[in-house]
Amino acid sequence: AQKVTQAQTEISVVEKEDVTLDCVYETRDTTYYLFWYKQPPSGELVFLIRRNSFDEQNEISGRYSWNFQKSTSSFNFTITASQVVDSAVYFCALVNRLAFGKGNQVVVIP
Amino acid sequence: DAMVIQNPRYQVTQFGKPVTLSCSQTLNHNVMYWYQQKSSQAPKLLFHYYDKDFNNEADTPDNFQSRRPNTSFCFLDIRSPGLGDAAMYLCATSRGSGSGANVLTFGAGSRLTVL
Known part of the structure; x- marks a missing residue:
């Protein structure tokens, strides 16, 4: 089965703070590709x-x-020194099977 | 700029009244996808065209159909929309190599409301 898990649903940070988004995936494929996409409002x-x-x-x-980290099937993403324009939903995707995670809503507070 | 354009951006229809959403692209990509995205959920693949070959996902309801008359255009037809079909519909394109490495380029989406 192909599965992507993004455990955090909404993350709020104050501008200029770093924010890390966690992504854990499951696949039986030996070759695969992982992506991060951003979905602004x-x-x-x-x-x-x-x-x-x-x-x-x-x-x-x-x-x-x-x-x-392949050993832990994780593909985490960090935004350094966050800005208000970073406020969006971020999706991790395992694209061999076009499987998206549920997304992380990031809210950057000015 | 080369892009993926979806029309209309907002569509309101009545329960059971057919609706067609369109997608056009100037990227000359051979693969086109339709995703359904409900509120606060991940995009869910409905089907995709690899060139002219139509690939339906196993759990896509029969109510959803698609047409691709040429490389540039792809249509999503919802034959009898129900309240549960209210969602954002996203069109995406990619160069298809079968490797899964392809970056998907998305349109801005068509938001469907069913009354």
């Missing part, structure tokens, strides 16, 4: 990052960073 899902199952290198891209 306007509704359009925006691609943020992609990681394949063979590459566990963790990277930083601007204020975004991610921690992929």
